[in-house]
Amino acid sequence: MEDSSLCPRFEKAVGIISQRWNALIIYQLLSGPQRNHEIKDAIGISGRLLSERLKDLEAEDIIHREVYAETPVRIEYSLTDKGHSLKPLMKDIKAWADEWIDIPTHKQCKS
Amino acid sequence: MEDSSLCPRFEKAVGIISQRWNALIIYQLLSGPQRNHEIKDAIGISGRLLSERLKDLEAEDIIHREVYAETPVRIEYSLTDKGHSLKPLMKDIKAWADEWIDIPTHKQCKS
DNA sequence: ATAATTAGTTACATAAAGTAACTTGTTGAG
DNA sequence: CTCAACAAGTTACTTTATGTAACTAATTAT
Numbered sequence: 001m002e003d004s005s006l007c008p009r010f011e012k013a014v015g016i017i018s019q020r021w022n023a024l025i026i027y028q029l030l031s032g033p034q035r036n037h038e039i040k041d042a043i044g045i046s047g048r049l050l051s052e053r054l055k056d057l058e059a060e061d062i063i064h065r066e067v068y069a070e071t072p073v074r075i076e077y078s079l080t081d082k083g084h085s086l087k088p089l090m091k092d093i094k095a096w097a098d099e100w101i102d103i104p105t106h107k108q109c110k111s
Numbered sequence: 112m113e114d115s116s117l118c119p120r121f122e123k124a125v126g127i128i129s130q131r132w133n134a135l136i137i138y139q140l141l142s143g144p145q146r147n148h149e150i151k152d153a154i155g156i157s158g159r160l161l162s163e164r165l166k167d168l169e170a171e172d173i174i175h176r177e178v179y180a181e182t183p184v185r186i187e188y189s190l191t192d193k194g195h196s197l198k199p200l201m202k203d204i205k206a207w208a209d210e211w212i213d214i215p216t217h218k219q220c221k222s
Numbered sequence: 223a224t225a226a227t228t229a230g231t232t233a234c235a236t237a238a239a240g241t242a243a244c245t246t247g248t249t250g251a252g
Numbered sequence: 253c254t255c256a257a258c259a260a261g262t263t264a265c266t267t268t269a270t271g272t273a274a275c276t277a278a279t280t281a282t
Contacts, residue, residue: 109118
């Protein structure tokens with residue numbers, strides 16, 4: 001297996017965006033820099049996977065890790081330019097979800 | 112774990128789009144109705160997973176399965192309206208990939 | 223009958239994700 | 253100083269998803 005005729009850039013982009021949790025992490029960071037435990041609580045990911053994904057996304061230059069030598073140490077994650085450039089995509093997903101996904105017991109959420 | 116404060120519709124949409132292979136299958140079907148083996152060859156998925164994903168996507172009303180009683184039988188998969196409505200999203204991913212993903216040995220692919 | 227074709231399934235190996243306990247580094251209370 | 257508290261991250265282990273290849277079913281041409 002593993003030999004497609006697709007555009008390799010497109011395949012790579014899909015690989016990043018559709019890696020589990022990545023889209024939710026990026027979406028969450030759209031609302032501003034956040035710490036490990038804030039992201040964790042917001043999207044419901046485990047500590048193990050969050051650390052792994054944050055490292056991956058940092059390696060892709062999509063997020064930035066900043067260490068503040070306070071007490072206790074504060075580590076903040078934020079989107080890079082490359083990360084921010086995914087905002088239209090995230091908004092499209094949100095818009096599509098609002099139009100096409102029906103969840104009986106839930107009203108539409110704010111944009 | 113598993114208790115986020117995110118919009119449930121958004122979470123569900125992300126779940127569908129970021130399920131492995133789904134985005135590639137949908138993207139592939141944007142160029143028209145196709146048969147099982149055509150999709151398989153185009154994106155490099157295994158038969159087992161392709162069948163599974165096609166069933167999932169049909170259950171989500173994103174693709175349509177049409178049986179033509181020819182010889183041998185021909186089964187075509189196509190996008191529903193809901194499926195077609197994902198086109199802007201796919202184009203966003205393509206555009207983002209073209210702008211931000213660099214793969215040294217590959218030139219930009221056609222849109 | 224038999225081989226060929228296509229969609230789909232079964233059985234099993236490998237890889238990724240989920241869970242929870244543990245480590246590290248730091249600080250402030252006692 | 254010693255110990256509890258806290259945040260980030262890691263380790264060890266279980267469960268689930270994916271990869272691979274052989275197999276089944278339905279159909280038709282030879």
